[in-house]
Amino acid sequence: MSGGVDSAVAAARAVEAGHEVVGVHLALSRMPGTLRTGSRGCCTIEDSMDAQRAANIIGIPYYVWDFSERFKLDVVDDFIAEYAAGRTPNPCMRCNERIKFAALLDKALDLGFDAVCTGHYASIQTDAAGNRELHRASAWAKDQSYVLGVLTAEQLAHSMFPLGETPSKAEVRAEAAERGFSVATKPDSYDICFIPDGDTRGWLAERVPATAGDILDREGNTLGRHEGAAAFTVGQRKGLQIGTPAADGKPRFVLEVRPISNTVVVGPKEALAIGLIAGSKFTWTGLPPEHPGTAFDCDVQIRAHADPVPAVAQVVSVPVPAGAESTGAGTTELVITPREPLTGVAPGQTAVLYVGTRVLGQCTIDRTVSAVPVPGAEAVPSVVPEPSSAPVSAASAEPTLVDAPAARA
DSSP: OOSSHHHHHHHHHHHHTTOBOOEEEEEOOOOTTOOOBTTBOOSOHHHHHHHHHHHHHHTOOEEEEEOHHHHIIIIIHHHHHHHHTTOOOOHHHHHIIIIIIIIHHHHHHHTTOOOEEOOOSEEEEEOTTSOEEEEEOSOTTTOOOGGGTTOOHHHHTTEEOTTTTOSOHHHHHHHHHHHTOGGGGOOOOBSOTTOTTOOHHHHHHTTSOOOOEEEEOTTSOEEEEESOGGGOOTTOOTTOOOOSOOTTSOOOEEEEEETTTTEEEEEOGGGGOEEEEEESEEEESSSOOSOTTSOEEEEEEOSTTSOOEEEEEEEEEEOOOTTOOOOSSOEEEEEEEESSOBOSOOTTOEEEEEETTEEEEEEEOOEEEESSOOTTSOOOOSSOOOOOSOSOOOOOSSOOOOOOTTOBO
């Protein structure tokens, strides 16, 4: 129970469905003075008290579990390391993957509980064979299935999302008011919870050492200097401080951040169009495609609130680089070719695959290929691979909700 309206209503619905429910608030920070500022921040002292009041009204036991050390290691430190490596991480994905549905779920199962129930807007359905699938919520405007794309089949088997079929957030707030929850009108949290003032660049500047380096164009020509590559993000236009104007007189944007050489690559806006993304760290949510090595049709979504884009995906073998020591296990990566270029994509982001409303899987993006390559650069295939006829299928349109009234959540 985060202390928000969604988790409070989810807990109440779980009780009414016949489950034995215990409310748990995760303490993710050890700073005693941490307080919520409007809609910024979450899991604060103020939030824990809001969760306590909701649990009291529902009539369920309530505990605060200290996960601050695990959160620092798995989410905060990972966030810093990824930025230092020139990548753009999504801390909400890491929190769901490593805290809420790993550390929390593991502890819950050890204590004899059957599932973790949250206020996420997503739906669990079953296919004809009884296999669990993760689907979008009925209200697409509030759908949160993207940030749950990191769940494995085993984690999905022990998850519950009572709000998935709710038509709107307004209905959830109205229900909370009827139940007497003080959080009925509480603002939704946004931004990064451990940077409540929203100043990500300033926060990182205190934690990632800045080293001056070159700003290059796509051909490798030096255009200027920067004071620290971690301060730049793909797609950034302002603050480049390049004295030499572009040949065409148009603005330039950050295209790449290269941590090894400590350089920032800039270029025209059209070069931000990405024609291929790939990542070696990929997982499947529920059953994987029967033949993932055969190209298959899907939709790809690269941000929580981005529109899905039709794509073709395929798991391919990656050759071991010359001179590198082979472990004998081989390496594979998930290669995704959108049928129209993507924009605003950077290594470190998460690409989530969908088939219809079903979440098929996800990967952390390791590399991108511009749809507008420079001479000598890797080019995107001119022909998108032909997908197989029907490698995966979505569940029927009518959802079958998995329910176990005797379960403990």
